Amino acid sequence: MMRRAYPELATSPMNARFLxxxxxxxxxxxxxxxxxxxxPTALRVLALIPLLLVPGAALKRLVLGERxxxxxxPQPRTEDERNDGAxxxxxxxxxxxxxxxxxxxxxxxxxxxxxxxxxxxTVAGTAVVLTLVSFVDRRRGVIxxxxxxxxxxxxxxWGAVAAAACVLAGSVALACVIMPVPAERFTLLALxxxxxxxxxxxxxxxxxxxxINWVLRGYxxxxxxxxxxxxxxxxxxxxxxxxxxxxxxxxxxxxEAVAELAGAVTLTxxxxxxxxxVELTVTPSSPDGTRVPPPGPVTTNLEVS
Amino acid sequence: xxxxxxxxxQPSDDWLxxxxxxxxxxxxxxxxxxxxxxxxxxxxxxxxxxxxxxxxVVIGCSYRLSAxxxxxxxxxxxxxxxxxxxxxPAGAKVVAGHVSRTDQLLGIMxxxxxxxxxxxxxxPTGPRYHDEYAHWRQAVDVLASGQLxxxxxxxxxxxxxxxTAALTVTTSSLSGLSVWSAGVVVVLVAHIAGLFAVYVAxxxxxxxxxxxxxxxxxxxxxxSAIYFDTQYAYESVAxxxxxxxxxxxxxAGQPVSPGRRRRLLLAATMTAAGVVVTHHLSTVFLIAILxxxxxxxxxCRLVARxxxxxxxxxxxxxxxxxxxxxxxxxxxxxxxxxxxxxVYLSPYFGSSVDQLSxxxxxxxxxxxxLMSANVQPFAEQLVxxxxxxxxxVLVVVVAVLVVRRRVRPNPAVWGLMVFGCAYFxxxxxxxxxxxxxxxRRSWGFTYLGIAVLVALVALHWPAAAWRPGPAxxxxxxxxxxxxxxxxxxxxxLNDPYRxxxxxxxxxxxxxxxxxxxxxxxxxxxxxxRVSVVTNxxxxxxxxxxxxxxxxxxxPGFPAWLLTQSGEDPPKELAAMLVSSDYDYLVVDIRMGxxxxxxxxxxxxxxxLLGQATPMNFLTRLDTVSWAxxxxxxxxxxxxxxxxxxxxxxxxxxx
Numbered sequence: 008m009m010r011r012a013y014p015e016l017a018t019s020p021m022n023a024r025f026l027x028x029x030x031x032x033x034x035x036x037x038x039x040x041x042x043x044x045x046x047p048t049a050l051r052v053l054a055l056i057p058l059l060l061v062p063g064a065a066l067k068r069l070v071l072g073e074r075x076x077x078x079x080x081p082q083p084r085t086e087d088e089r090n091d092g093a094x095x096x097x098x099x100x101x102x103x104x105x106x107x108x109x110x111x112x113x114x115x116x117x118x119x120x121x122x123x124x125x126x127x128x129t130v131a132g133t134a135v136v137l138t139l140v141s142f143v144d145r146r147r148g149v150i151x152x153x154x155x156x157x158x159x160x161x162x163x164x165w166g167a168v169a170a171a172a173c174v175l176a177g178s179v180a181l182a183c184v185i186m187p188v189p190a191e192r193f194t195l196l197a198l199x200x201x202x203x204x205x206x207x208x209x210x211x212x213x214x215x216x217x218x219i220n221w222v223l224r225g226y227x228x229x230x231x232x233x234x235x236x237x238x239x240x241x242x243x244x245x246x247x248x249x250x251x252x253x254x255x256x257x258x259x260x261x262x263e264a265v266a267e268l269a270g271a272v273t274l275t276x277x278x279x280x281x282x283x284x285v286e287l288t289v290t291p292s293s294p295d296g297t298r299v300p301p302p303g304p305v306t307t308n309l310e311v312s
Numbered sequence: 313x314x315x316x317x318x319x320x321x322q323p324s325d326d327w328l329x330x331x332x333x334x335x336x337x338x339x340x341x342x343x344x345x346x347x348x349x350x351x352x353x354x355x356x357x358x359x360x361x362x363x364x365x366x367x368x369v370v371i372g373c374s375y376r377l378s379a380x381x382x383x384x385x386x387x388x389x390x391x392x393x394x395x396x397x398x399x400x401p402a403g404a405k406v407v408a409g410h411v412s413r414t415d416q417l418l419g420i421m422x423x424x425x426x427x428x429x430x431x432x433x434x435x436p437t438g439p440r441y442h443d444e445y446a447h448w449r450q451a452v453d454v455l456a457s458g459q460l461x462x463x464x465x466x467x468x469x470x471x472x473x474x475x476t477a478a479l480t481v482t483t484s485s486l487s488g489l490s491v492w493s494a495g496v497v498v499v500l501v502a503h504i505a506g507l508f509a510v511y512v513a514x515x516x517x518x519x520x521x522x523x524x525x526x527x528x529x530x531x532x533x534x535x536s537a538i539y540f541d542t543q544y545a546y547e548s549v550a551x552x553x554x555x556x557x558x559x560x561x562x563x564a565g566q567p568v569s570p571g572r573r574r575r576l577l578l579a580a581t582m583t584a585a586g587v588v589v590t591h592h593l594s595t596v597f598l599i600a601i602l603x604x605x606x607x608x609x610x611x612c613r614l615v616a617r618x619x620x621x622x623x624x625x626x627x628x629x630x631x632x633x634x635x636x637x638x639x640x641x642x643x644x645x646x647x648x649x650x651x652x653x654x655v656y657l658s659p660y661f662g663s664s665v666d667q668l669s670x671x672x673x674x675x676x677x678x679x680x681x682l683m684s685a686n687v688q689p690f691a692e693q694l695v696x697x698x699x700x701x702x703x704x705v706l707v708v709v710v711a712v713l714v715v716r717r718r719v720r721p722n723p724a725v726w727g728l729m730v731f732g733c734a735y736f737x738x739x740x741x742x743x744x745x746x747x748x749x750x751x752r753r754s755w756g757f758t759y760l761g762i763a764v765l766v767a768l769v770a771l772h773w774p775a776a777a778w779r780p781g782p783a784x785x786x787x788x789x790x791x792x793x794x795x796x797x798x799x800x801x802x803x804x805l806n807d808p809y810r811x812x813x814x815x816x817x818x819x820x821x822x823x824x825x826x827x828x829x830x831x832x833x834x835x836x837x838x839x840x841r842v843s844v845v846t847n848x849x850x851x852x853x854x855x856x857x858x859x860x861x862x863x864x865x866x867p868g869f870p871a872w873l874l875t876q877s878g879e880d881p882p883k884e885l886a887a888m889l890v891s892s893d894y895d896y897l898v899v900d901i902r903m904g905x906x907x908x909x910x911x912x913x914x915x916x917x918x919x920l921l922g923q924a925t926p927m928n929f930l931t932r933l934d935t936v937s938w939a940x941x942x943x944x945x946x947x948x949x950x951x952x953x954x955x956x957x958x959x960x961x962x963x964x965x966x
Contacts, residue, residue, distance in 0.1 A: 048488035055487050070579040071572070094563075097508035098579075100501060101556050104479060105582050108589065111460065111478035120458025121478075123485040130482075168418070171361045175422075178365035179429060182372025183436050186812065187379050191826040197834055197943040204839055204942060206895065206954040226830055284940075303944040306934065 031061045032138060039131045043124055058130050063103025065137035067095065069144065070102070106133055192227040194291050196302040199269070208310045211276045218273045219307060223289050225266035228299045230256045232268055234292035239274055241283050241309070249274045276311050283309040355408070357415075360401040364422060367398025368429050375433055378811035384687040387811060391430075392692075392798060398426045399533075403793065406525040407770075416521060420511055420528050424504035427532050431542040432500075434812065435821075438492050441809065442820040443545035445856040446470050451480040451491045453859075461649075465855040465862055472650035475590025476546040495544040502552035503542055507532050509555035510760060513562045514767050517725050523767040529793070531763040535800040536756030539810060550591035551756060554598050557583045557634065558728075558760065561602070564630040565724055577633050584638040588645045592653045595642045597757035600734075602638060605727030606631035612723035627723055692802045699799025700739055702792060703762060707733065709769050719772045725764060732761020752804065766792075808909065817900075818908025823849040828900070831948045832858030838943070839896075845871045845889070846898035847913040850948065854898055863894055865914050872914040874953075875899060878929050880936065886958035897939065897951040904930050 038054035046054070071094070110129040111121055119125050199220035202209055211217055223230065232253045239246040254269040270289070277283060288304040355363075374391035378384075405411060405419035434440065439448040446466035453462040460474040470477075476498070484494035510531040515524030531537070541548045560580035564573045587594045609627050646653050688696075710729065713719045721729070735758040741751035770789075801810075808819035816822040832853045841859040844851075851862035865871040869888060873881050874897050881889070888894075903913055904927035912918040913925065933939050933951055938958060943950035 042486050045488070051487045052489065055483065058486060066579075066582075070575045094512055097505045097512075098556070101505050101509075101552060101583065101586075102579065104498075104501070104552075105586050107482045108475055108478055108586055111482055112474070112589065115460045115474075121454065121460070121481055121485065122458060126482050126485050130486075167357070171357070174361055174365050175368070175425065178368040179432065182369050182375075182429075182433050185369070185372050186375050186433070189379075189815075193827050193830070193945050193947075195830055195834060195943065195945045197838065203940055203952055206940075206952055224830070224834070226826065282937075284937075286934075300946045302946060303941075303949065304934075305942055305944055306940045307942075308940060 031057060031064070032135065035061045035131055035134055039127050042127045045123075058127070058134070059103035059107070060099055061103075062106040062130060062134035062137050063099035063101070064095075065134060065141045066102040066106060067099045068141040069137065071095075071098070106130060106137075109133070190227055193300050194228060194230075194302045195224045195226070196289050196305055197222050197224075198287075198305050198307060200307075203305075203307045208282070208308045210310045210312060213276060213278045213280060213311055215276045216273055217276050217285075217309065218271055219285065219287060220269070220271045221287060221289060221305065223268045223270065223291055223302070225268075225291065225299065228266065228291070229293045230266040230268045230299070231292050231294035231296075232256050234294070234296060235268065235270075236290045236292075237270065237272055238288045238290070239272055240286040240288075240304075241274075241277060243286075246274050276309060278311075280311050283311060285309050355401045355404050357405075360405050360419075360422070363401040364398045364426055367394045367396070367426070368433075370394030370397060371430055372433055375812050378813050381814050384807070385689050388689050388692060391811075395430070395797065396794070398429070399423065399797065400790070400793075402426055403529045406529055407522060409522070413521065416525055417508075420507050420525065421504055423529060423532050424507045425500070427538050428500050428503050428542045430810075431539050432496065434539070434810070436496075439544065439856060440821045440824060441543045441545070442852065443467065444543055445852045447476055447480075447545050448492060448495065449856045449859070451477045451484070451495060454478070455481050455484060455491060465860065466852065469592065469650075469652060469656045470546065472652060473546055473590055473592060475586065476544075476549045478589075479549060492544070499542060499544055499548045502549045503537075506552040506555045509552065509559040510763055513555070513559035513760075514764050516559075516566055517562055517722065517728070517764065518767060518771060520767075520771055523771045526770045527763040527767040530766045530796065531759055533793070533797045533800055534756060534759035534762070535752065535804045536759075538801050539805045540752070541756050546591040547594060547753070547756065550587050550594035553583045553586035553590065554594050554757065555760065556580075557587060557598060557638070558601060558605075561630055561634040562724060564634075565627040573630065577630060577637075580634045581637040581641075584634065585641050588638070588641045592646075592650070592657060593753060594757070595638070595645075596657070597754070598638055599635065599642065601728070601731045601757065601760070602631060602635035604731040605724055606635050608727030608730055609723040612726065631724070631727075687807045688802060692798060695795055695798040696802035697799070698795050699803065700736065702795045702799075703766075704736065706766055706769050706792075707736075710765055713769070713772050719768065721768065725768065728761040728764045729768075730761070732758050732763075732765055734758045735762055755800075815902075816909055817902040817906040818849065818910050818913070820849065820852065820910075822909075823902075824853065825947075827945050827947060828853035829857045831898070831943060831945060831950060832856070832860070835860070835896075835898075835943060835950055842896060843892065843894045844896040844898055845874055845894050845953075847875075847900065847903060848910075848915060849908075849913075850898050850900045860896075865917065867917055870917075870919075872918055875903070875925055875929055875933075876914070876918065876920050878926070878932065880938070880958060881955065883958055883961055883963070886938075886955040889953065890955050890959045895953050897933070897953055899930055899933065899949045899951065900947055901927070901930055901949070902947055 034057040038057045041050050041054045042058075107126075107130060110126060110133060114121055114125055114129060198204070199222050200209075209217065223235070232255065235253060237249070237251045239249045250273045252271045252273070257267045259265045259267070268291075272287060274285075284306055285308070286304045286306050288301075290301050291299045293299050371391060371394035374387045374394060377387035377390060402419055402422045406416055406423060411419070435444075439445045443466075446464055447470065449466060450462060450464050450470050453464075454460055454474070454477045460478060461471055462477075464470040476495075479498045480491060480495045483489065483498055484491050487494065487497075489497065507528045511524040511528040513524075514527035515521055518524070518527075536547075541551050557580050560576050560583060564576035564580065568576070584598060587598050606628070609631055613628050714721070735755060738751040738754045738758070742748045773785075807813075808816060808822045813822050815825065828850055835854070836858040841861070843861045843863065844854055844858075845863045845865075846854055854860040855862050863869070863871045870885060871889065871894065873879075873885055903925040905924065907922065907924045911922050913920070933949070934941060938955050939951040939953055941949050942952045
C-alpha cells in the first residue's frame with residue numbers, strides 16, 4: 008500500500024509522529040461524544056472502530072513496538088519487519104477486545120453499572136493512558152519510532168476493499184431475503200385475573216355472580232370482536248346463561264402486528280357448595296369470517312360456600 | 313518479488329524467524345523443499361469476490377430448499393456447490409505461489425468471513441442453537457442490570473465466565489446495536505482474528521508465508537469452525553484468545569531481543585486471561601496445548617544436550633512461562649469466581665471413559681452408532697469417514713519426511729503436531745454417549761496442530777522422483793481440501809443444526825417457534841421470572857424469552873413425571889416441587905404427536921426415551937385438581953400447579 012506524507016508535516020519527523028498520535032485521539036474523542044450523546048446507530052457503529060483500535064493499537068505498540076535501531080540483531084530490517092500487517096491489525100483488534108474486557112470487569116469490581124457512558128469513559132480513558140505511555144516510551148527510546156498515521160493511503164486500494172465489502176454484504180443480504188420466513192398464525196388466550204396465577208381459589212357464595220376476565224391475542228391474524236364466540240362449562244357441563252363483554256380489538260404497532268381483544272364473562276355460581284372447575288373457551292374469528300386457529304380453553308377454580 | 317518458496321534455501325530474512333527456524337522447512341536432501349511448486353496463476357480479486365458473492369447466494373438457496381422441505385440430497389448438493397464456489401478461489405488467493413503479502417492477508421480475512429456465512433445465514437435474526445439461547449439471555453440480563461455474573465437458567469456455568477457477555481454488552485451499549493447483532497459482530501471479529509493467529513504462528517514456526525496461509529485455510533475448515541465455533545457462544549469468543557496466546561508464545565520463542573520477548577509474553581498472558589474469563593473448556597485446552605509443547609520442547613532440549621548439540625534456551629522458557637501464567641490465572645479464577653466449574657466439567661470425562669470401557673468389555677451395546685438416524689447423503693457420510701483417514705495419511709507422510717531427514721521440525725512444531733494427534737485419540741469417544749460431545753468439542757483446539765502438520769506436508773512434499781506434476785498436484789490439493797471441508801462439516805453438527813427446515817419436534821433448532829416465544833413473553837409479562845417445569849425444547853424459549861428458570865429433571869428429581877406418567881405425581885416429588893417453587897408446567901402437545909428427533913423430551917433420563925408422550929398423559933392435565941390451564945395456544949399450554957394437597961397428604965393415602 009503506497010503512502011504519501013503530508014508535505015507540510017515533513018519538516019520534522021517528531022512533529023509528524025506527534026500529529027500522528029493526535030489523530031487517533033481526536034477520533035477517539037469524537038467517537039466518545041457520539042456514543043455519550045446517543046447519536047444514530049449507524050454513526051455509533053462507526054464510532055466503535057476508534058474505541059477498539061486506538062487502545063488496541065497503543066497496547067500493541069507497547070507490546071511489540073518497532074525494532075530499535077540499536078538492536079543487536081544482525082538481520083537487516085526488511086519490508087516484512089517494518090510493516091507486518093498479519094500481526095499488527097489483528098493483534099490490535101484482539102488487544103482492543105482485551106481492553107474492553109478489562110474495562111467491563113473493572114467496572115463490575117467497582118460496582119459501577121455497565122452503561123454506554125461508563126464503558127465509553129473507561130475505554131476512552133484507558134486508550135488515552137495507553138497512547139500517552141506508548142508516546143513516552145517512544146520518546147525515551149524504549150520502543151522505536153512508530154509509523155505515523157499522518158499519511159494518505161492509496162485511495163484506490165481502500166476503495167476497492169470497500170466495494171468488495173459492499174458486494175459481500177449485499178450477497179449476504181440477498182441470501183437472507185431468499186430464505187423463507189415461516190409466517191405463523193396463532194392465537195393466545197390468557198386469564199387476566201391474578202387469582203388463577205396465584206393458585207388462589209375464587210371463593211363465592213351460592214348463586215353469586217362471578218366475573219372472569221380474559222385476553223385474546225392474535226399473531227399474524229386479525230380478530231373480529233363481533234364474530235368471536237365464548238362458551239363456559241362448569242365441571243364439564245355447559246353454562247347457558249352467560250353474559251359476555253367484549254372490548255374493541257386493539258392492534259399493536261409492531262412488526263408482529265399483534266391484535267388484542269380483552270373480554271369478560273359473567274356467570275352465576277352454582278347453588279350447591281363445593282369446589283368447581285370453570286372452563287372458558289373463546290373461539291376467535293377474523294372480521295371477514297375466515298378461520299382463525301383456536302387457542303383452546305383456559306380453566307380456573309371456583310369455591311362455592 | 314521473489315517468493316520465499318522458490319529461492320534457494322538461506323537463513324531467513326524474516327525477522328520473526330531466526331536460527332532455530334533454519335531447522336524447519338530446510339531439507340537436508342539434494343532438493344529444496346520449496347523448489348518445484350508451480351507458478352500458480354493468481355485468481356484476480358474481481359473473480360474471487362464475485363465467486364464469494366455467488367457462493368453465498370447459492371448457500372442461501374440451499375437453505376431455502378431445506379426450509380421448504382426439499383429432498384436432503386438436493387439441498388446438501390446445492391450447499392456444497394455454494395461452499396466450493398465461495399471458498400476455493402479465496403483459499404487459492406491465500407496459498408497461491410506468487411501472491412503478495414497484502415493479497416494473502418486480505419484473502420485470509422475473506423476466508424474467515426466466508427466460513428462464518430453458513431452459520432449466520434442459518435439464523436440471522438436471533439438465537440436458534442441451544443448455547444445461543446443461553447448466551448443471548450445472559451447478555452440481555454447483564455445489559456438490563458448493568459452487572460456481570462447474572463445467573464443463567466439454560467447453562468448455569470455461563471454465569472461464572474462473563475467474557476462473552478461483557479464484550480457483547482460493551483458492543484451493544486457503545487453502538488446501539490441489538491444484543492443479538494452485537495453478539496454476531498463479536499463472534500465474527502473473533503473468528504477472523506483467530507485465523508490470523510494461526511497464520512502468524514505457523515508462518516513463524518515454519519518460516520514460510522505460504523505455510524502460514526495453508527495452516528490458516530486448514531484450520532478455517534476444522535470440524536468446529538463452520539457452525540459450532542461461529543455460533544454466538546463463549547467458545548467462539550475464547551477461541552480467538554486461545555489461538556493468539558499460542559501464536560504470541562511462538563513468536564516469543566523466536567530469536568528476538570529479551571525486552572521484546574518479555575513484552576510478547578506479557579501480551580500472551582493478557583490473551584490467556586481473556587481465555588480464562590471467557591470459557592472453561594478453552595482454558596483447559598490452552599493449558600493442555602501449552603503443557604504438551606513445553607514438555608516436547610524440554611524433551612527435545614534434553615535430547616539435544618545429551619547429544620552435545622547447542623540449543624538456545626528461550627524456546628523452553630517461553631512455553632513454560634505462558635503455561636505457568638495460564639495455570640495461575642485459571643486457578644485464581646476458578647478458586648475465587650468460578651468454583652462450580654469443577655463440578656460442571658468432572659462428570660464428562662470419567663463417564664465417557666467408563667462407557668468406552670464397558671463397551672469394550674461387553675458386546676458394545678449401549679454405545680452410539682456413528683451417524684445413526686442421519687439424513688446426510690451417503691456420499692457425505694463417506695467423505696466424513698474419509699477425512700480422518702486423509703489426515704492419518706498425512707501423519708504418515710510427516711513421519712516419512714522426518715525419518716528420511718528431509719525435514720527436522722523445531723521442537724515447538726513437534727509439540728503442536730503431538731497435540732494435534734489428540735484428534736485421532738478423540739475419535740473412539742464418538743461412540744460413547746457422553747463422550748461424543750467432548751470429542752467434538754476438542755477438535756476446534758486440536759486442529760491447530762493438524763493445521764501445522766498439513767502445512768508442513770504441503771511445504772515439504774517428497775522427492776521429485778515420485779512427486780506428481782503440477783496439474784496433478786492441484787488436483788491433489790483440491791481433493792484434500794474438499795475431503796477435509798466436507799468431512800469436517802459432515803462430522804460436526806447434525807442436519808437440524810446445519811439447515812433450517814419445517815417444524816420438527818424434538819430438535820433444539822427446528823422445534824423453535826414464534827408461538828413458543830409469544831407464550832414465554834406473555835408468561836413473563838404476567839408473572840415475572842419464575843421457575844417452571846417443561847420439556848427441553850420449550851424450555852429454551854421459556855428461559856430465553858420468558859426469563860424463566862426451567863427445572864433440570866434427574867432420577868433424584870423426576871419432574872418429568874408430571875407429563876411422562878398417567879398417574880398423579882408422588883408425594884415426594886410434589887413436596888420438592890412445592891418447596892422449590894416450581895409452580896408452573898408448560899406443555900407442548902406436539903410431544904404427544906411425534907417421537908422427539910433427539911430421542912428424548914427431558915434429557916437422557918427421560919423414562920419415555922425414543923417415544924412420543926402418550927396423548928392421554930397430556931390431556932388428563934385438564935381434568936386433574938392440581939393443575940389449571942391459565943395460558944393457552946393451539947399447541948402450548950401453561951398450567952398453574954397446586955400440589956400442596958399431594959405434598960402434605962398423609963403417608964399411605966392415595
